[in-house]
Amino acid sequence: MTILKIDSSITGENSVSRVLTRSIVDQIVASDPGIRIVERDLVDEPLDHLTLAAFADTFVLDEFLAADTVVIGAPMYNFGISSQLKAWIDRIAVAGKTFRYTAEGPEGLVGDKRVVVAVSRGGFYDRGNSFEHVEAYLKPMFNFLGIEPEFVHADGIAVGPEQREAGIANGLAEVERLAA
Numbered sequence: 001m002t003i004l005k006i007d008s009s010i011t012g013e014n015s016v017s018r019v020l021t022r023s024i025v026d027q028i029v030a031s032d033p034g035i036r037i038v039e040r041d042l043v044d045e046p047l048d049h050l051t052l053a054a055f056a057d058t059f060v061l062d063e064f065l066a067a068d069t070v071v072i073g074a075p076m077y078n079f080g081i082s083s084q085l086k087a088w089i090d091r092i093a094v095a096g097k098t099f100r101y102t103a104e105g106p107e108g109l110v111g112d113k114r115v116v117v118a119v120s121r122g123g124f125y126d127r128g129n130s131f132e133h134v135e136a137y138l139k140p141m142f143n144f145l146g147i148e149p150e151f152v153h154a155d156g157i158a159v160g161p162e163q164r165e166a167g168i169a170n171g172l173a174e175v176e177r178l179a180a
């Protein structure tokens with residue numbers, strides 16, 4: 001069994017999404033100590049913007065397909081995901097490999113895989129908030145590939161120190177609930 005841990009926050013040691021991805025991986029390892037962990041830091045080792053030529057290199061896609069569980073840190077930058085994470089998504093959404101179009105409509109080809117996404121956001125976003133393009137993008141994106149992703153959230157991070165602590169505590173509590 002393999003976990004693929006994807007981080008995409010630019011804020012290093014101050015990153016909230018990185019706290020949550022670490023906690024999610026720790027929880028999984030606690031219940032399965034033999035599990036293999038592959039870490040991909042999209043800030044330390046960024047992927048280029050997508051080009052047609054990039055489709056020839058299937059390393060990122062193969063790494064995604066090989067993982068049983070994928071843990072993704074998704075900080076909100078300018079209401080969407082980081083461009084580093086978008087470049088990764090661009091490598092794993094590949095026609096004929098992870099989805100296909102049929103006469104009945106699109107079909108996701110990635111079946112049996114767990115995806116857990118840690119969302120960290122400066123403000124607060126109720127469901128349906130039209131500024132929210134992190135979960136509102138990643139959920140249908142993974143659904144399109146045939147996966148129902150799970151989400152944990154740390155919100156209000158930029159509001160002030162107390163809200164930051166409360167947001168992190170809420171995110172960690174959601175991680176505990178996922179494990180339960």
Ligand SMILES: Cc1cc2nc3c(=O)[nH]c(=O)nc-3n(C[C@H](O)[C@H](O)[C@H](O)COP(=O)(O)O)c2cc1C
Pocket residue numbers: 009010011014015016017018074075076077078079080120121122123124157158
């Ligand atoms: C470049 C940048 C852009 C941001 N844009 C937004 C935004 O549009 N909306 C928001 O609520 N918070 C925004 N924030 C706050 C982050 O979402 C918040 O700090 C969150 O913790 C980021 O995750 P991280 O700590 O893992 O980097 C932004 C932060 C940065 C650094």
